[in-house]
Amino acid sequence: MTQAPQHTGSAPADDLLEMYRRMRRIRRFEERASDLYRATEIPGFLHLSIGQEASAVGACWPLTERDGITSTHRGHGHVLAKGLDAAPMMAELMGRDAGTNRGRGGSMHIADPGMGIYGANGIVAAGLPIAGGVATAAKLRGRGDVVVAFFGDGAVAQGMFHEAVNLAAVWDLPVVFLCENNHYSEFSPAAEQHRATLAARAAGYGIGYEHVDGNDVLAVKTLMTDVVARLRAGGGPVLVEAETYRWHGHYEGDPERYRPAEEVAAAKERDPLVIARRHLAAAGVATALVDAVDEEIDKEIEAAVEWARSQPEPAPETLYDFVSAPRTAVPEPAPAQGEVFRTMDAVRLALEHELTADPDVFVAGIDVGAGGNVFGLTRGLAQAFPGRVRDTPISESAILGAAVGAAMAGMKPVVEIMYMDFIGVALDMLLNQAAKLRFMTGGRAAMPLVVRTQFGAGRSSGSQHSQSLEALLAHIPGLTVVMPADPADTYGLLRAAIQDPNPVVFVENRLQYGLKGPRPPADHIVPLGRAKVVREGTDVTLVSWSRMVQDALAAAELLATEGVSVEVVDLRTVAPLDRETVLASLAKTNRLVIAHEAVRDFGVGAELSALAVDEGFWHLDAPVTRVAAPPMPAPYSPALERLWLPSRDTIADTLRRIAAV
Incomplete structure (x- = not known):
């Protein structure tokens, strides 16, 4: 392991003690989770962050409740450092109804958007595009909020990493991409996974880069305080590499044949808690006071375990809860009788109506801004709504991830995937994120987003531009799939989709963009889910x-x-x-x-x-x-x-x- 450069810094003794307390809480939580997993009191998969406490606490130290984080499958430390209560977290790991997410998410999917915690994630690198969406919401609101996206060195090999960082750079988003480099991608050493350094990658994206000793909480806190201040002042994204080490295997039960015991033992000599104790001693804090913190945290975590054990499992009648948000009843409108207009007019007018009516609505996609969409459907909207009709790179995962993150942050994104066929390029963001996050968070995550796309065979577009894939999407619980047949329904259904609290895939047929029909009144809305x-x-x-x-x-x-x-x-x-x-x-x-x-x-x-x-x-x-x-x-x-x-x-x-x- 290379030695990270030391960032000089200091902190008042009270702050040092509080940092130590937070690190000790993470350590003890993880140790008890390991015990409970071995005793079969925690089901499923369990990935622990023992040894990585300093990067979590130091990174979250300068954040407020309004700032956001996204996390990984190894996310307990991050969410505890952001302020989540250990007791409901332990109940969540046990699958209890009183868990943070009502027992629907488990170890890898803990989230609380109300506290700026936009989810740990079982899909490697999936939190990065979502962080871009949260940061987009922050930028559009202009309140100086920032987002920290935690990821491991293994995530760098994912296309979502590239797309998310590039989009953040292009949009100049207030997001810190914080790599906890523990030097192993599951079982593989980092040297076997990558040839380029993170510093070189950051330079390639045109963003800032910082390197820090991830085992030294004071060093991480000092660096992140500076980085976060820069972002609050309008600075663009920064890639931070915090070098650290995980003491346990990739998952609990991992036989760890891929690394020698001597390496693990050597890493433990740089225990983040021991380093923090040295800082406390140098600041004149008595050992007895630090020991008292240990005792306090031990009691806190034991109380959390006992409380979680006492809580019931989810009741059988709640099986279907949280799959979708309740819809407002909408009556069937009267038939349209206005002047003739086209389906393409219906799309533009519906978008224009919702952008005007609701400042939380924004539109994003490839060439939807200056270019007005490949079919001219959004022409003029970027000029009418500056900053709220946004061009993106050709990055479907980043586009859909931005929609997911922005929706969780309270916006109502309408994003475009140019052809229905291209949804396959970014299916994870629909299959595992948009469709499931409300359920996996026990209803905590709002997901009011629309994905507009189009299809249509009959013009020799070939096998990769003609597919009608609605069955693929309809098979994903949690998604609403809409396919209008005429201009009036296109207008009314698109408005309903944008106002709906659920993720909606809105599929237009490009051969109908010129189809004419009577124009409905401006308040025309067609109920979703009704033939x-x-x-x-x-x-x-x-x-x-x-x-x-x-x-x-x-x-x-x-x-x-x-x-x-x-x-x-x-x-x-x-x-x-x-x-x-x-x-x-x-x-x-x-x-x-x-x-x-x-x-x-x-x-x-x-x-x-x-x-x-x-x-x-x-x-x-x-x-x-x-x-x-x-x-x-x-x-x-x-x-x-x-x-x-x-x-x-x-x-x-x-x-x-x-x-x-």
Whole structure:
């Protein structure tokens, strides 16, 4: 291990003693957690920060409650240093209902946004993009708040590290990226994981860099006090490398065959608590007073353990709690009757309305600002709302992470992913962060964010720009997935999505941007999670969504000339699924056809089919049938693409067959 340079500094004796107290609290908490894990009183995974107490306490020392931190799977020390109470934390580790996060998060996911603790995280490097979002909220509010994003040296290999640091540099965000370099990425020495130093990386991103002895709390406190002051005064992001060492393995139970015992023993000679005691002695603090702190903390942690043991587990009836925030009931609006406008106008007007009405709303994405979006949908908004319509680098993880962090910090971000296909590049931020953080924090984390994206086959965009991936997103509990079919619904659903307290993926079809329809009034809002019967019928129910609704309506009109009455249901919101409306229509017609642009296998159509067979079985007079693209990538050749895509005619042929059964 290289020797970190010493940062000179001093502190009053009372401050030194308080730093020691906080470090001792972390040490004893972790020691008791280790004991309880071995005794099977703590389930799951457990990653301890014994040996890294000084970096946590020193880094958090200059922070106020309003300042933010994000943490890692080894995050107990960070959140304790930020001020979280040890007793509910211990209850959380035990999975008790009185835990910090109601027993839903456990060791790796402790959070309390109300205290500026935006989450420990089980995904390596995931806290870094989230920290960027919290820092974005801080910058937009202009109150001088800062964010410290803790991460380990292993996280440097993640793409999220690059994207988060680069976005922070480009946006000049008030965030400290603090690497606790304990020289091991799980089981691998850092030398086998990286070739570039953190100093070189910081220079490459054009941000500041500082190096500190992470085992010396006074050195860390001195450096971070200076760095945080610079950020409060308007300085940009800084990368701080705190060299330290973890005494335990990567996880409790780790056999630790990857490092020699002599190395661990040598590291323990630089025990952060022993170094802090030396500072206390030099300041003239009596040993007896320090020993009294040890005794005080021992009693505090034992009391926390006993209290946690006495708390009940979550009640069975709370199983579904915190998955989604309750929605405000919204009535179905009257049909739009205004002048004709286009879907692309609906998107821009909805964004403009919400930006005007709510200062917590901001828009971000690739070329959404000066460029006005690749389709011109946001043109003029950056000029009308300075600083609140923000261009980003081509960094989908950073974009979605910024949305997650900003939402937890009380903003209402609307971020754009240029093509639906590109969501796969940053799926973690939807799958493991946006969709789960409210649940894993026991409802503490707010998540009012919108991800706008678009899709659409039919213009030879090829296999990587034509995918309809709503089934992938709908399968993630906690996400709302919206796919409007006409301009008025686009306007009303987008406004509803921005106002909603849950994460919403809003999927537009680019082939409909020019679709015209009557313009609704400015206060038009369409309820999320509710389908709509857009054409009454008695013989067959035809369910669809997005652009395919237009083909469904055309097929229904064609069948009407042949004496077949088709009821068309537009889902509008794919998840949560409006089962009641679909089943009510099936009870009326006794036949169900489903048409969608996405590939047939394992799709939303399959879910609707299962619904019909399960809950609507006794209403069925014919097989449930899907009209969809075959399970293969979208072809590029126009001739093959036409053959691959469902159409009005293929829907009509299916309707004839089912109606005749």
